[in-house]
Amino acid sequence: MAGGIGSRFWPMSRPDNPKQFIDILGVGRTLLQLTADRFGDEFAPDHTWIVTSANYQAIVREQLPSLPSDNILLEPCMRNTAPCIAYVIWKIRQRYPDAVVVVSPSDHFVVNTDEFRRIVSQGLDFVSGTSKVLTLGMTPTRPETGYGYIQGGEASEGGILTVKAFKEKPSHDVAIGYLAEGGYYWNSGIFLWEAKTAEAALRKFQPEVAAKIDEMAVDFYTEREAETVERVFPQCPSISIDYAVMEPLGGSDVELLGRKGGVCVLPANFGWSDLGTWGSLHNQLTKDADGNATAGSGNISFIESHDCIVRTSSGLDIVVQGLEGYIVAEDKGTLLICKKDQEQRIKQFSETLKNH
């Protein structure tokens, strides 16, 4: 999934070049490329599918040149994750009826890619031949209020648990309670299922979405696909896969395809962040003794400064003196200096420039 239009990493991310297409870590690869790299050993290029906005087709082609053009699916508009996933599942099913699918955002960060692949491999084995959905739950390391949580239930094989409940982003106090109680995991938004399970679940719980994708599917892999998708896809309701499928399926005893369904969670510990904000990027970066971090090029000097993150994409030389807890971010002629604890207002800040 690579269709987001993040504004929280402004000025680096902008609607015409959102976060997933940016080398936000300053490592020479964009988040989309790092995500493709992470799956690359397990999944050949023609087994990798990207769903993105029609506006980003050229960027995806440029960043992932080995991907077959059939494998880039273009949404004419944003309809949240359920229609996005339905579109790609239907399309995969036409070519690979027995496929097992990992659904993943393209703009997350994983520290330990070997452990990530081990977990994914275990997950693929677990869901193969079943109607289970397996989500990857991150063992929480702090009472984070920016993530949804998954409450684990009964233990199953290999450390995998049934899902007792999905929890919305909690307050700080509630998050502290989750950590104290134990058995709660951050919802990474990464999950695995058979394509046929996915299709059956969507047909059962989201018949309106399924009907529209069926209408599109007669033209898949033909010259008419683009035109049909452009006409029909916008008629899908806008709904997230969590609301559409995970929650109704979560606690149920429902059978899908004559097999026992339900959602499980595999607790994992590969070092993960959704990189939702500059602050979460700061959490992931190596910091100096004063808690300052930089990413990318440029010669950065911190003097009497603490807990700052500095990022320049133009390779500026920067001296920062006397700042505590600030973001300093520069991209293509735009510079943001703001308090890290005000980062949720970055979109508002960007709009104060006359020509943002």
Next chain:
Amino acid sequence: MAGGIGSRFWPMSRPDNPKQFIDILGVGRTLLQLTADRFGDEFAPDHTWIVTSANYQAIVREQLPSLPSDNILLEPCMRNTAPCIAYVIWKIRQRYPDAVVVVSPSDHFVVNTDEFRRIVSQGLDFVSGTSKVLTLGMTPTRPETGYGYIQGGEASEGGILTVKAFKEKPSHDVAIGYLAEGGYYWNSGIFLWEAKTAEAALRKFQPEVAAKIDEMAVDFYTEREAETVERVFPQCPSISIDYAVMEPLGGSDVELLGRKGGVCVLPANFGWSDLGTWGSLHNQLTKDADGNATAGSGNISFIESHDCIVRTSSGLDIVVQGLEGYIVAEDKGTLLICKKDQEQRIKQFSETLKNH
């Protein structure tokens, strides 16, 4: 005088392009050009003389293209202001024996140029036909500790006073005392005298400097001038015109050229700053309701910020949120963010960059 190598406006000013050659106010003219403009109505180009470092010859020619090349004097090394002024006085005297001269730094700022010209015109009238030196004393508006002070004595014609004493840069408490007592003026470093008075005073109080300039003067306006100056000028002692001439002449009853000498001060009020630091530039700029100022190009947005100065020479768009009393200065790929009250450490800050 345009030979300084300021480091306090880093990153805008650097040894290869110091403050006087920079459009520090962002008005489209450098300080040198603004200084030349200020005198332009009273002094024709061939009556304007620039003493600078040999390193800056090309910059001066480029910035003041109408200046005759004879009028650009090149110091092979820095010997403070007394040898600098002696050099140009001797040279002017050879061509214009009866010249009246205004000596001025080239990197100061004047708000009211009409009033400036009125004061200079009054001063020229006052010193003509006399052996007096007239300094311009700025009526102080705050207990500034960054300037030297001139204590006025007895009143003379047209508001002009005798000089009772020159005072070094005072402590804050002493400066408050000066303002409370009255009769003290900031020493602007701008002064007027006849060229023959200047020569006589230098011969009397600085015979060593005068001897070296005499040695050089036999080759003035010849092809040998550059070579001779390069050889002899460095032999001058390094001494300021204040110590060399003003102070010994100040309180004395000395006669020069058979005329009564002495230093006087003309109190003036044309809005002046030596632009010694980012803070003094901030004082001069128009500020918004929160005390924030910008100079130069770029689209600057201040949010929850006070008492800041932002200057970009590359036309960056900048959002500043949550800063109180900071300097944000960018020039040619280098960015400085520091507290305004730490600006005296800017040279030290610049040296923390690996390739400053």
